[in-house]
Amino acid sequence: MKRYKHLAESVRFKRQGGHWRPLADNEKLVFAGEGRSAAVFRIEGTEKALKVFYPDKVHIAKEEADIYRLLSGISHFPALHESGGTYIVIDWVEGKTFFQCLEEGIDISARHIQEADYALSAARKRGLNPSDVHLRNIMITEAGSVMIIDVARFRQTKDCMNWEDIKAAYSTYYTKPFFPKRWPKYLLNMIGILYKKRLLPVHRPDHAKNPQ
Numbered sequence: 001m002k003r004y005k006h007l008a009e010s011v012r013f014k015r016q017g018g019h020w021r022p023l024a025d026n027e028k029l030v031f032a033g034e035g036r037s038a039a040v041f042r043i044e045g046t047e048k049a050l051k052v053f054y055p056d057k058v059h060i061a062k063e064e065a066d067i068y069r070l071l072s073g074i075s076h077f078p079a080l081h082e083s084g085g086t087y088i089v090i091d092w093v094e095g096k097t098f099f100q101c102l103e104e105g106i107d108i109s110a111r112h113i114q115e116a117d118y119a120l121s122a123a124r125k126r127g128l129n130p131s132d133v134h135l136r137n138i139m140i141t142e143a144g145s146v147m148i149i150d151v152a153r154f155r156q157t158k159d160c161m162n163w164e165d166i167k168a169a170y171s172t173y174y175t176k177p178f179f180p181k182r183w184p185k186y187l188l189n190m191i192g193i194l195y196k197k198r199l200l201p202v203h204r205p206d207h208a209k210n211p212q
């Protein structure tokens with residue numbers, strides 16, 4: 001039985017300014033965040049998150065559910081509780097994304113970077129190819145550990161350098177005393193765009209091109 005199907009179906013999307021806007025009028029759903037593929041809600045009174053995919057991205061629901069099954073048991077990834085044609089239900093992660101940490105001046109420590117590295121190598125050991133690991137897809141929990149959310153692109157064959165770039169930027173800039181620990185959102189978004197266009201100099205170690 002699909003316990004959360006009715007909740008997923010209560011979420012509607014409206015196209016606005018080239019983006020999908022979620023319309024959820026169910027009091028059981030508390031909006032938590034959105035990305036390129038979906039909107040995410042906390043299910044009231046539970047430790048679960050409902051990720052409902054945009055109408056043109058619903059095919060990703062099954063892919064992400066399959067990947068969560070492959071990652072099952074690795075503590076740095078949320079567990080999957082249910083999946084349906086347009087949605088998945090996973091562990092709720094109480095915490096902040098790396099992006100929010102930068103916005104709010106919350107310290108990202110070297111241990112956090114190592115934990116994320118460990119999580120991604122554990123995923124590789126299960127035959128996956130972690131992709132799309134960016135600042136909004138890595139969270140630091142209230143207890144201080146790292147959780148990686150949004151694994152939909154972990155079976156992509158194309159090599160993705162996002163995580164290697166974050167690590168390189170962390171050691172090149174973030175750890176330096178002059179580097180501000182707090183950044184306004186618009187600047188972070190702008191840096192992200194410059195980064196994608198390869199307009200920012202970051203030194204990546206050679207072995208990063210083929211991480212184990």
Ligand SMILES: Nc1ncnc2c1ncn2[C@@H]1O[C@H](COP(=O)(O)OP(=O)(O)O)[C@@H](O)[C@H]1O
Pocket residue numbers: 032033034035036037038039040049051078090091092093094097136137149150152
């Ligand atoms: N399990 C979760 N617990 C808490 N917040 C979450 C969870 N999953 C996603 N979020 C929030 O929702 C945002 C969008 O989720 P994400 O899975 O990255 O969607 P997309 O695939 O569209 O990028 C995240 O950046 C994060 O802020």
Ligand SMILES: [Mg+2]
Pocket residue numbers: 035036136137150
């Ligand atoms: Mg995301």
